[in-house]
Amino acid sequence: xxxxxxxxxxxxxxxxxxxxxxxxxxxxxxxxxxxxxxxxxxxxxxxxxxxxxxxxxxxxxxxxxxxxxxxxxxxxxxxxxxxxxxxxxxxxxxxxxxxxxxxxxxxxxxxxxxxxxxxxxxxxxxxxxxxxxxxxxxxxxxxxxxxxxxxxxxxxxxxxxxxxxxxxxxxxxxxxxxxxxxxxxxxxxxxxxxxxxxxxxxxxxxxxxxxxxxxxxxxxxxxxxxxxxxxxxxxxxxx
Amino acid sequence: xxxxxxxxxxxxxxxxxxxxxxxxxxxxxxxxxxxxxxxxxxxxxxxxxxxxxxxxxxxxxxxxxxxxxxxxxxxxxxxxxxxxxxxxxxxxxxxxxxxxxxxxxxxxxxxxxxxxxxxxxxxxxxxxxxxxxxxx
Numbered sequence: 001x002x003x004x005x006x007x008x009x010x011x012x013x014x015x016x017x018x019x020x021x022x023x024x025x026x027x028x029x030x031x032x033x034x035x036x037x038x039x040x041x042x043x044x045x046x047x048x049x050x051x052x053x054x055x056x057x058x059x060x061x062x063x064x065x066x067x068x069x070x071x072x073x074x075x076x077x078x079x080x081x082x083x084x085x086x087x088x089x090x091x092x093x094x095x096x097x098x099x100x101x102x103x104x105x106x107x108x109x110x111x112x113x114x115x116x117x118x119x120x121x122x123x124x125x126x127x128x129x130x131x132x133x134x135x136x137x138x139x140x141x142x143x144x145x146x147x148x149x150x151x152x153x154x155x156x157x158x159x160x161x162x163x164x165x166x167x168x169x170x171x172x173x174x175x176x177x178x179x180x181x182x183x184x185x186x187x188x189x190x191x192x193x194x195x196x197x198x199x200x201x202x203x204x205x206x207x208x209x210x211x212x213x214x215x216x217x218x219x220x221x222x223x224x225x226x227x228x229x230x231x232x233x234x235x236x237x238x239x
Numbered sequence: 240x241x242x243x244x245x246x247x248x249x250x251x252x253x254x255x256x257x258x259x260x261x262x263x264x265x266x267x268x269x270x271x272x273x274x275x276x277x278x279x280x281x282x283x284x285x286x287x288x289x290x291x292x293x294x295x296x297x298x299x300x301x302x303x304x305x306x307x308x309x310x311x312x313x314x315x316x317x318x319x320x321x322x323x324x325x326x327x328x329x330x331x332x333x334x335x336x337x338x339x340x341x342x343x344x345x346x347x348x349x350x351x352x353x354x355x356x357x358x359x360x361x362x363x364x365x366x367x368x369x370x371x372x373x374x375x
Binding site (some may be wrong): 041042043044045046050053075078079080113114115116117120121122123160161163164168176177178179181182183184187192193194196197 | 243246247250254257258261265269272273274275276277295332333334336339342357358359360361362363364365366367368369370371372
């Protein structure tokens with residue numbers, strides 16, 4: 001094995017960092033929201049509507065990063081057969097789906113006053129909607145099999161094929177004309193967002209990330225317990 | 240070749256194959272994937288006047304005119320090289336400004352674009368109001 005296969009050791013570390021991330025998450029959300037909704041200035045063009053960005057953008061980051069984690073774990077599972085990798089992919093899917101839904105809904109709330117429409121079929125919005133359906137498809141597929149190993153394998157193939165969508169989402173605003181604006185942060189000439197507006201955005205990003213870690217560990221614990229239970233049941237019935 | 244090496248090669252091979260297929264499809268359907276055309280792109284294309292299309296660009300400074308009725312408005316959309324006159328009857332979005340981005344949907348008739356929907360497109364710049372007035 002290329003990776004430590006000792007599940008107990010992994011959960012020892014995970015259980016140790018869980019309370020830290022719980023505290024960080026509980027602290028970062030009030031601080032981030034205070035800076036986002038009260039302390040930061042209104043935009044010169046959009047006014048207070050720009051505050052939707054502080055909820056929308058970190059959710060969109062989370063949606064994409066979560067998918068990358070899921071795809072990497074799926075590749076690891078297919079190549080090295082590591083049971084933890086399957087659990088990581090399964091644990092990440094509903095969290096990523098939630099982030100994607102938050103990004104879609106808040107984006108619609110933002111688009112309505114700013115663009116004049118809540119939804120258009122441009123490349124960015126459509127590719128994010130596809131991401132949402134990929135998450136739902138993955139969740140449905142891995143749970144459609146009696147044997148979790150076969151379910152995990154089928155899901156891993158779907159997750160890997162769908163990974164092609166992630167660069168399409170990221171670069172859609174550069175490759176094609178879209179109604180959605182392009183990235184403010186990753187630009188050649190530095191971010192095009194004022195520092196006092198970038199700060200709440202990054203704070204909210206940290207808050208989302210720590211919440212993601214907490215949910216991930218909790219879901220991994222639950223999924224692993226389910227696996228152990230299944231093994232025990234099968235051992236009991238075969239006896 | 241070991242079993243694991245075989246799996247890695249197969250995986251990378253399949254993914255590269257699918258990625259190429261997706262890329263070819265997206266390139267082939269570029270006209271459908273783009274949300275709008277720029278005025279320069281429209282010039283080089285033969286667009287059927289019956290086809291509903293979108294055109295986008297910046298609203299040219301000083302080009303906005305109110306029509307005979309108050310609801311009618313004319314403005315020019317430019318991409319830096321070419322500009323196109325747009326005629327629209329209806330309510331403009333709040334963020335419609337000269338010098339800002341806009342996407343209009345409608346039909347192209349004799350070099351005038353008859354729009355039935357106008358959406359505002361803002362760029363990726365975010366700054367506080369006092370900074371914006373200081374720059375001006």
